[in-house]
Amino acid sequence: MTFSTDKAVTTVAAPAQAGLHFTPFPPTKGAARDCKKLAAVHVDRATPGSIVGGSLFETMKASSPRRAADAEHGDWMEKHPSALTWFEAALGAAKGKQIVMFLDYDGTLSPIVEDPDRAVMSEEMRDAVRRVAEHFPTAIVSGRCRDKVFNFVKLRELYYAGSHGMDIEGPAKQSNKHVQANGEEVVHYQAGREFLPVIEEVYRTLTARMEAIAGARVEHNKYCLSVHFRCVQEEEWNAVEEEVRSVLKEYPHLKLTHGRKVLEIRPSIKWDKGKALEFLLESLGYAGRSDVFPIYIGDDRTDEDAFKVLRGMGQGIGILVSKFPKETAASYSLRDPVEVKEFLGKMVEPTNGDGPVKAA
Numbered sequence: 495m496t497f498s499t500d501k502a503v504t505t506v507a508a509p510a511q512a513g514l515h516f517t518p519f520p521p522t523k524g525a526a527r528d529c530k531k532l533a534a535v536h537v538d539r540a541t542p543g544s545i546v547g548g549s550l551f552e553t554m555k556a557s558s559p560r561r562a563a564d565a566e567h568g569d570w571m572e573k574h575p576s577a578l579t580w581f582e583a584a585l586g587a588a589k590g591k592q593i594v595m596f597l598d599y600d601g602t603l604s605p606i607v608e609d610p611d612r613a614v615m616s617e618e619m620r621d622a623v624r625r626v627a628e629h630f631p632t633a634i635v636s637g638r639c640r641d642k643v644f645n646f647v648k649l650r651e652l653y654y655a656g657s658h659g660m661d662i663e664g665p666a667k668q669s670n671k672h673v674q675a676n677g678e679e680v681v682h683y684q685a686g687r688e689f690l691p692v693i694e695e696v697y698r699t700l701t702a703r704m705e706a707i708a709g710a711r712v713e714h715n716k717y718c719l720s721v722h723f724r725c726v727q728e729e730e731w732n733a734v735e736e737e738v739r740s741v742l743k744e745y746p747h748l749k750l751t752h753g754r755k756v757l758e759i760r761p762s763i764k765w766d767k768g769k770a771l772e773f774l775l776e777s778l779g780y781a782g783r784s785d786v787f788p789i790y791i792g793d794d795r796t797d798e799d800a801f802k803v804l805r806g807m808g809q810g811i812g813i814l815v816s817k818f819p820k821e822t823a824a825s826y827s828l829r830d831p832v833e834v835k836e837f838l839g840k841m842v843e844p845t846n847g848d849g850p851v852k853a854a
C-alpha cells in the first residue's frame with residue numbers, strides 16, 4: 495500500500511546553470527518524552543521472526559533523508575543550489591519587486607527534536623524573522639494548529655496559516671477581511687470547519703489505540719492530527735500505520751499523508767499549503783501581479799504543494815531545507831535552520847545602497 499494522497503513530488507529539470515535558475519492540542523502530560531526511556535518499556539508487537547516490511551517502513555526508507563554519494567549530492571546541488579552561496583542570483587530576480595516571505599516552522603525555523611512540544615525556536619531565529627517581517631509581509635505556514643505555532647513564534651505582526659494552511663489569520667490588508675468581536679480587522683480564513691467534530695472523534699479513538707504502542711503519540715492540530723512515531727521502535731512502525739488505517743476506514747472523508755516520522759490525518763478537501771500561499775497573496779492584494787516575488791522556505795513533503803504553486807506562477811523561489819538530496823519542486827536549498835537564519839539575515843542586509851529588493 496502507498497499513501498494515497500501524499501503525491502510523489504515532481505522531479506524538476508536541472509537549471510541550465512546554477513543561479514540562472516527559475517527566476518522564475520492539547521499538550522501532552524508532563525515532562526519531555528525521551529525516546530530511549532520509551533524504548534525501555536517497548537512492547538513487542540511484531541510477529542516473531544517476521545521481516546519488517548510493508549508500506550510505511552518502505553516509504554520511510556525511501557523518503558527519509560539519506561547520505562548520498564558525493565557525485566549524486568553534487569548533481570542534486572546543481573539542480574537545487576544553495577540559496578546562500580547563490581544569494582545574489584536567487585534574489586536578483588526580486589529586484590524592484592515586492593518580496594513576500596512564507597516560512598514553514600518545524601525543521602525550518604526550529605530544529606527537529608524528539609518531543610514536538612519542545613520544538614522551540616531560538617531567540618536569534620525570532621530576531622531574524624522579526625527583522626524580515628519589518629521589510630516584507632511574512633507568513634508562517636505550518637502543519638501545526640495556528641495557536642500552537644503562534645505560541646512558538648510569538649510575533650503578532652506575521653500571518654499564520656496553521657493546520658496545513660486550513661486556518662489562516664493575520665493583520666488585515668486588501669481583501670478577505672474579517673471583523674473580530676473586538677472590532678479589529680484581520681485576514682481570516684478557515685477551511686473544513688465541518689470536520690472539527692470528526693477530527694475530535696478520531697483524535698480520541700487514535701489516542702486510545704496508540705497507548706498500546708510505546709513511543710507513539712497523537713498530536714491535535716485542530717483541523718488535522720499528527721500521529722508521531724519518531725520514538726517508536728522501527729519494528730512497530732507498521733503497527734502504527736495499521737492502527738491508523740483501521741480507524742480511518744470508518745472515515746472516508748479524511749486522508750492520510752506522511753511527513754518526517756509522522757502520519758498526518760486531514761480532511762479530504764482541496765486545500766493545502768500551496769492554496770494557503772495563493773490565498774495570502776490575494777489577501778495582500780498581490781494576486782495576478784507580476785511585480786511580486788514570493789519566497790517559500792520549507793523542509794517537508796507538505797511544503798512541496800507551495801513549491802509547485804510557485805513553479806506554476808513562474809514567480810518567486812521555493813527553497814528546500816535539507817542536508818540530503820530529496821525529490822523536490824523547490825529551486826534552491828538550504829541545509830538546516832542555521833542556514834535559514836543566515837539567509838533571512840542576508841535578506842535584510844543593506845546592499846548597494848537601496849538594497850536588492852523593494853521594501854514592503
Ligand SMILES: O=P(O)(O)OC[C@H]1O[C@H](O[C@H]2O[C@H](CO)[C@@H](O)[C@H](O)[C@H]2O)[C@H](O)[C@@H](O)[C@@H]1O
Pocket residue numbers: 598599600601605606607608609610613635636637638713715720722724753754755756758794796
Ligand atoms: O509544517 P510544519 O510546521 O513543518 O509541521 C509538520 C509537523 O511538524 C511537527 O512534527 C515534526 O517536528 C517535531 C518536532 O521537531 C518532530 O518530533 C516530528 O517527528 C516531526 O514530524 C509537528 O509536531 C507536527 O504536528 C506537524 O504536522
